[in-house]
Amino acid sequence: MLRLLPPGHPEQDTAQGNLAMMLAARGTRGDLEDAVALWRRGLARTRRGSHEWALACGQLAQGLYEMFTAEGDVSELDEAERLLGGALGLLPRTGRGDVLRGNYAIVLSTRHQVVRPDPGGLDRAIGIFEDLIRRKADPSAPELPGWAATHLAQALVNRYTDRSDPADLARARELGSPPDGSTVPGSRLAASAAIGADIQATVAMYEYLTDARQADVDQAIHDQQRAVDQSGDDPVRRGPTVINLATTLAMRHYARRDAAPTHPSAGSGDIATDLTRALELLRGLRTADTPVPYRGGAMALHGMLLMDRYMTDPGRYAADPAMADQLLSSALELPMDYRSRIGARLRLAYSRLAIAHSTGDANGLDAAVALMRGAVSDIPPQSPLHAGALGCLADVLQTRAQTTGMPEHQREGTELCREICRNDADSDRAAVYLAARGWAQWAWRRGAMDEVAEAGRIALPLLYDIAALQLGREGKAVPLRQADRLSARTAFALVAVGQSAAAAIALETGRALMLGEVMQREHPDLLSLMDSDYHNLVSRFRRAAERLTSVERRLLFGPQDAPVIDGARESYRARLDEMDDVVQDIRRLPGFGTFLRPPALADLTGTAASCRSTLVYLAATDRGGVALVVPRTAAVPPAARTRTGPGTEVTAVPLPRLTTDFEQSSVAALRLALERDVEHGDRDAAERSMDELTGRLWKSVMEPVVQAVGSGTDMVLIPDGPLGTLPLHAAAYPDPSAPTGRRFVIDDLPVAMAPSARTLSIAVARTPAPVHRVLAVRDPRPSSEVLLPGAVSEIERIRDVLPPSVRVLELHGAAATRQGVQQALVDVQICHFACHAHAYPDRPLDGGLSLAGDASLTVRDMFAMPSISARLAVLSACDSGRFDETLPEEVVGLATGFFQAGFAAVLAALWPLEDAPAAAQMALTYRHWLSDGMSLPAAVRSAMVWIRDSTNGQKAAAFPELDFAPGDPAATADAEWLSTRDHSSPLVWAAFVCLGI
Structure with a gap:
């Protein structure tokens, strides 16, 4: 049609403009070039400075912007900016003029993000968008305010990236909310939804970078997937959203690295799959589907992910650094936004570092450091990315120092870590925590205990805060697993530099954070x-x-x-x-x-005083262990004193044999003893294994502790890590004068356990109301579990020692339901369970007490219980004292579930129980506690000693209703049997632990 019109025809410009728009709509490079050529021709025929000329400038600028989006030629973006800048003064602030004003703001924002930082231009863009939103929509452009809001959100995110103003991020979050309702992928409404979801994902990612909240990175992936789903097949929209999804998946991989459960039966969830999926997304992204400005970023991201994969298993992926180096180097030759360019340079430095480290190339190491320095220097100091980038530089410096061993390299790495911790503590706690934790780990490998102490004291309070920010237990478990004995190593280092009180505080800060967080709500x-x-x-x-x-x-x-x-x-x-x-x-x-801040020394000493007990923290590291004794008074023998605070004495007891290897081998030895007893029925071999274990525990752990605490002193152990699963109270040494030929820890002092001093102090502060009601649960039916022969007698013996005014609510058979037990727990002071229990190391929240109908009262149930106030829970059930082995410092188990729910103390079993001795032990514990006036730990000790030291004849006489006698009645008259102590092994009497006092 255009060819049919003669030159100068009045419809020629209109036809030419329509053809240009149709060509531009097809979107190919050739069509766009033809459209731009037509718009240029039309602009040349228009009188400069006229209203029509301004509109023609705007049309040509839009075409140039689309060409830039497709091919990344910066000159086209610059020309678009000049054209729009010259046209806006000629158009009214309404209708088409506002549309071009919005386009001008987009060009300014894009130039800042993609070409080069231009803070002034970005501020002008934001001001234009704000003005368009404030003014009412013109009837000729009713969608303009919503369109402006979307682009304003993107611009605010860009500004936040440079300046870290939380108000920008909050406003972007508000403006970027996607439209309600379903949309058709690829439609105009879906495009708006994709942009909104993309913005929300970006906001969530920055929120994660600020607080390390795991739910934020999950939200970012969820939102980014929505953006991909709504993008349809349009490569201009879909390519960037797929790249962003791969980026968020890589971020979650990095966020949860080293946080997988360590128990062999525990799954790692999505942690290992995120990186694989991100790589698959990039491999499936065809070059033709990726606009040129994003191709460099996609290639750089691919190289970054290969480096991340290499770091997960350097042996398996030894070829990845070279491939990553090639990809990153090629990417830097392509157009990409300046932030992606900085990220590519950071990862290129890592790849060069890995290659130089593997070959010992000193020049290559220096080159990698220089490349990293250059990338970091290009990030504005006020950017939320700056502290994290400095952390990357510190990582590179540490690797160089480790490779070269040069003191000046070590000093350089240390000083940068100090600088990050000093300058960014108030603005970026997540980056500071990572820097301090990495510094502590590096210093620990070098044996620089002064640096471990310094870095650990910075990192631990930040870990405390970061864990508190997480949403849900799984989120909290991530940073706690990643801490990897941070508190134990910090405490060990603090003792080495003479700061024992600070060491005790370090152990308290890193212990039972989830439990303490909930219990402190009743501060x-x-x-x-x-x-x-x-x-x-x-x-x-x-x-x-x-x-x-x-x-x-x-x-x-x-x-x-x-x-x-x-x-x-x-x-x-x-x-x-x-x-x-x-x-x-x-x-x-x-x-x-x-x-509710991280603990101080007064919290520890106050707990010791209120409990009238000496607190003993135990911690193992690969360099040895330490015990920290917080006495109930300051009366510590002068020779043992380590003054660490005004008026307070904390004793550090070195335990050089208490290594993590010793700890793990002791746990394995306990399992072996139990396996020989329960699975193979070889009691003699099991008892020999237990005797060997308790002897090792005495020499390596408890002998110096008992000497430091002093005989006759009430002691509360607060063990770190798997130590809490071991029978420390049964540690023993040979003593020919003892009835069993051995003397045990409980012969010198009562022993209680606690998850932490803070949780213990809250449990003690709970109102010690008089005992009016006792709940007793036994023999739930129907059940696939076998009946416990001693359960009836156990409950009857408890009734006998209770005052007449105490009412016993007994639930057994069909009455022992999960719902019935939960309802009864709210209104009792003591609950006693004589039933079976099950522990699941790979899913600890699902372990619990077996009830009627094969239902369970689980750890999850107890954590969710409304707050109650009760004195004692007795879990006379096999394995009721076991806890989550993948996160031992958090002591997640059935016993702590009752502790959290409101019980001041809990008696629970570390391993399977023998029926008759367990029933007798419980009856004796109640008698000593309620009738004889002993403290609960002392009552537990006395019951254990009697079960251990009494002869078969004494047990049969004291508990005729229990199955102590052999199957042959005539044997009960046998003098040898009557005088034998069949239950002297710790395997029988040491299973119970007293959590709390």
Whole structure:
């Protein structure tokens, strides 16, 4: 048609413009070039400075921008900016003029992001978008405000990347919300939804980088997948969203590296698959489907992922650094945005470092450091990415120092770590924590205990805060697993530099964080506010705590292994923010500045005083172990004193044999003894194994501890890691004068256990109400479990020692249901379970007590129980004292479930029980405690000693109803049998531990 019109025809410009738009709509490079050529021709025929000329400039600029998007030629973007800048002054602030103003803002924002940083241009773009949103939509462009809001969100994210202003990120999050309702992928509405989801994913990623909250990276992947799904087949839209999805998957891989459960039967979930999926996405992305400005970024990301894969298994993926080097080098020759270019240079430095490290090439190491320095220097100091990039540089410097061994290289790496921790502690706790943790690990390998102590004291409080920010138990488990004995190593190093009190604080800070977080919601300090002018803060705190607990309970029983995203994430975050607000208000009160902060020495000494017991922390490392003794008074023998604080004495007891290897071999030895006894029925071999184990525990751990604490002193052990699974109270040495020929720890002092000092202090502070009601649960039926022959007698013996005023609610048979037990627990002071229990190392929350109908009262149930106030839970059931072996520092198990639910103390079994001795032991414990007035740990000790030292005849006489006698009645008259001690082995009497006092 255009050819049919003669030159100068009045419809020629219109026809030419229509043809150009149709060509541009087809989107191929040739069609775009033809369209731009037509628009140039039309612009040349238009009078410069006229209204029509301004519109023609805008049309040509749009075509140039689309060409830049397809091919990445920066000159086309620059020309688009000049054209729009010259046209805007000629157009009114309405209609088509506003559309071109918005296009100008997009060009400015794109130039800042893709070509070169231009903070002034980005601010101008944001100002234009803000103005378009504020003004009412023109009837000729009704979609303009929504369109401007989407692009404003993108521009605000760009500015946040440079300046770290939280207000920019919060506004972007608000503006980038995708439209409600379903959309058709590839449609115009879907395109808007894809952009919105992409923005939300980016915001979530930056939130993760700030707080290391695992739910944020899960949300980013979820949102980015939605963006991909809505993009359809349009390569301009789909390619970048696929690249972004691969980026977020790689970020989650990095976020959860080294956080997989270590138990061999525990799965690693998506941790190992994220990197594989990201690589598959990039391999499946055809070059033709990726706009040129993004091809370099995609290639660079592929190289980065190969380096990440190499770091997971250098032996298996030894060829990856060379491939990554090639990809990254090629990517840097292509157009890409400046942030991707910086990231590519960072990873190229890593690949060069890996190659130089493997070959010992000193020049290559220096070149890698120089490349990393150059990339870091291009990141604005106020950017949220700056501290993390400095951490990468510190990592590179540490690797160089490790390779060369040169002192100046070590000093350089150390000083950079200090600089990060000093300068970024208030702005980027996640990056500072990673830097401090990495520094501590590096210093530990070098044996630089002063640096381990310094770095660990920075990292541990940050770990405390980061764990508290996580949404749900699985999220909290990630940083806690990654810590990898950080508290134990820090404590060991602090002892080495003469800071024993700080060492005890380090162990307390890293111990039972999840349990302590929940239990501290009933913090005893709040009681002092009840009768003050601030009583309203107590009400606010309790209301906020109950709302937060309610959300946590819903998560416990929601779909397992499902990420906390969308509504659940928002609800959880809102409850955490509500709790944080009231906690901050309480901290502003005089004397409450440390409320719910990481522990201080006063928390430890106060617990020891209130419990009237000496606290003993135990920790093992690969360099040896340490015990830290916090006495109930300051009266420590002068020769043993290590002064570490005004008026307070903390004794450090070196335990050089207590290594992690010793710890693991001891756990294996215990399992071997139990296997010989339970599975093979070889009691003699099992007892010999147990005797060997308890002897090793005495020489390597408990002998110096008992000497430091002193005979007759009540002691509470707070063991780190798997030590809590071992019978430390049964550690022994030969003693010919003893009835069994051996003397045990419990012969010198009562022993209780505690997850931490903070949880113990809260348990002790719970109102010790008089015992009015006891719940006794036995023999649930129907059940696939065998009946326990001594259960009836066990409960009857308990009835005998209780005061007449105490009511016993007994649930057995069909009455012992899960629901019935849960309801009864709310209104008793003591509960006693004589039944079976099961522990599952790979899913500890599902372990529990077996009830009627083969139902279970699980760890999950107890964690979700409404807060109650009770004195004692007795779990006279096999394995009821076992806990999560993949995260031992958190002590996640059935016993701590009852502890968290509100019981001041729990008796539980570390291994399977023998029926008659267990029943007798429980009866004796109650008698000594309730009738004889002993403390609970002392009552447990006395019962153990009697079971151990009494003869068969004495047991048969004291407990005729229990099955102590042999099958042949005539044997009961045999003098040899009557005088024998068949239950003297710790295998029989040492299974129970007393959690709390």
